[in-house]
Amino acid sequence: MIKNVIFDFDGTLADTAKGIVRTELETFRQMGLPEPSREQMTYAIGLPLEQSLKMVAGLDDERAAKAAAIYRRIFFDIATPHITLFPGVEDTLELLDGRGVTMAIATSRGTDSLGGIIDAFNLRRHFRMILTAGSGLAPKPSPAMVLRILDQLGLDATQTLVVGDTTFDLMMGQGAGCRVCGVSYGNHSRQKLASVAPDYIIDEFRELASIAAPTGVSREG
16 A cells, blocks of 8 residues: 655646746846757756756756856746646645645755745645755655655655656656656656656546555544
């Protein structure tokens, strides 16, 4: 039985792609760089920011650091109006909470950035632990963040599901010995997700209700 769920954030819980793309485009414009394709930008979502910018625009370390500084400075003004939760996220998190499922977040997003978004949607109360790019741990697809969550919360990897929208998320969970679930509505296609042989692929967030604690045992009994 799945008793614990560790979520990615961008592309899994929140639809941030439009805001991220708009922010990256403005960053590249301010730096006088060519405009990458949307496909290039969305594919790299889920990686740490500087690594993502390097991949998308072919930047060296120095220019990637400059681009990341610009991105962070302008992100909230440009991206926030375009960020929404995916359908079913709020209701399903409430349901899993009621079943006593232990939930956490492992994300490549920065601590301040993530905090602003999850607090705007009142999501923090659902998660026992949140690890971000500010944790100092090796980035996805390394299993380091998941292993830290398992260790600190005393969770059994065989009873833990890692949920994400990219192969980076799925490989992170697999490396930690967890079962993994791809979501097809995010930044990597169903075909791309299937290439790493996840245990599950779902098309709607609500489908998690049939995977995590499916017996419906509540906190009260």
